[in-house]
Amino acid sequence: MKAIKRFNNNIVLCITNKGKEVVAFGKGLGFHEIPYEVELAKIEKTFYSVKDEYLKMINDIPEDIIKISSDVIDFAREQLNYPFSGNIVFTLADHIAFAIKRYQEHINFKLPIIYDINYLFEKELEIGKYALQLIKKQYHIHLPQEEASYIALHLINAKEQRDIKEENIDEKIIQQIINIIEHEYQITINKNHFNYSRFISHMHYLLKRSKQKHLLSSDNHILYDKTKEEFPKTYNCTKKITQYLSNQFKIDLTDEEEFYLMLHINRLCTREECYQ
Helix, strand or coil, X not given: CEEEEEEECCEEEEECCCCCEEEEECCCHHHXXXXXXXXXXXXXXXXXXXXXHHHCCHHHCCHHHHHHHHHHHHHHHHHCCCCCCCHHHHHHHHHHHHHHHHHHCCCCCECCCHHHHHHHCHHHHHHHHHHHHHHHHHHCCCCCXXXXXXXXXXXXXXXXXXXXXXXHHHHHHHHHHHHHHHHHHCCEECCCCHHHHHHHHHHHHHHHHHHCCCCCECCCHHHHHHHHHHCHHHHHHHHHHHHHHHHHXXXXXXXXXXXXXXXXXXXXXXXXXXXX
């Protein structure tokens, strides 16, 4: 197995003898000059079929969080009877990183189906609680117990096999949303940047929540109003996206969904990863 790209000191992208890409975890794997032949005995974990958009996340998520996510998925595989793709380690890591950021910024939200999750998906909920224990041990913070339910929902969503036709429709919706953003800001978005991958991931989950009638809802009206006032251009862009989703697909975003959409658009379009 040959390492062809270094993500950090302990994570590399490899090519197998059969020509398949695999993300490999192992102490010191990234210290060598690329490319090189990796000793199989030094590889601790491997993840196959990881999409490019999630590979771009690896450098921007703390390695400790990726390790926590990997341990959580290992535990989930032991407890549950359905498989996960290699992508979930990185999407869950991004979710955990965002949960920690929300906690530090005192941002809270509640899903309307949180009690359903607690009663109908007990195993997934226990895995969510296990994740909170790992986060507490590593970062010495106590995330709200609701976060266990949100992690459980992440696992529930990940096990569903998406219909190819439905996936193609979602891709077209997301592309149209990107077109709206680029038109509003008069920019060309850098598709190779981590924030673009994070935005695409956010939109996929937003569309999935809308189909399941699980759109985010909370009492964060003060934060919503403050963000709207502080970033009027982002707010106007968000409202055009909201109108597009409502008119074309009968998806009516809540204020909470608009709030998080504003955060992602602002992150995407007010830094150097856009070309004016």
